[in-house]
Amino acid sequence: MIINRNSSRMKQSKNIIRLFENVVWDETMLPSHISMYVSLLQLWSTNQFRKSFRIHRDEVMKLSRIRSLATYHRCIRQLHSAGLIDYAPSYDPYKGSLVEIIEDRDQSLRKTKTPAPNAQKFVIPDLFEVELYFTERDLSSSEAKKFFNYYELQNWNVHRNKPMSSWQAAARNWISKQQKQVLTHQ
Incomplete structure (x- = not known):
């Protein structure tokens, strides 16, 4: 046994x-x-x-x-x-x-x-992931939804229909632009 x-x-x-x-x-x-x-x-x-x-x-x-x-x-x-x-x-x-x-x-x-070395496959995030990312940076869930909906309409492409490689990088740019707008309106 x-x-x-x-x-x-x-x-x-x-x-x-x-x-x-x-x-x-x-x-x-x-x-x-x-x-x-x-x-x-x-x-x-x-x-x-x-x-x-x-x-x-x-x-x-x-x-x-x-x-x-x-x-x-x-x-x-x-x-x-x-x-x-x-x-x-x-x-x-x-x-x-x-x-x-x-x-x-x-x-x-x-x-x-397994992709070629240094090649990363872009994975479209779920809305809750984007919301988590934004709330971790003390931003509202509604701002995360705006970001998500905007890029969803763009088929997750950046300017000139170039495929997105990192939604986190796009979110950082989005957040930075939003913060600049807030500062200019004050």
Whole structure:
């Protein structure tokens, strides 16, 4: 009986190492992604490796040492997009979101999904991410909605239909322009 438990734990340890290698080999993953993924693996272990389990944002942020809500949402969405996890947000803080660690991620899929070095794929943000970004900078949710709606109408292109590379950079420019307008009107 003890041998079966040990072999089961050994198998799980090998699976965790293999899963962790998925995130390390993906060149688009930053230290914040890796930290979050390790935290999710730890929570998966705590939940006895169930197919899916519930997480709470505060707990994951604490474990992964992520302090920014925008970073948390960006990382979890990108881990989902990369096929490392299946993430179903609940938007209910008491219920928690549902996560599934994807165990059978094909290595050939990982290699074809990895972009060329220094190339980053633009991901259109969700409105709540933009709102978080703006509120973290002490700006109103309505200003975030104006920004989001403006670029949504532009198909997330900047001037002369050039595709946007970073919505955060565009938001910083937007905020800077808004602050200059406020100063000139005073």
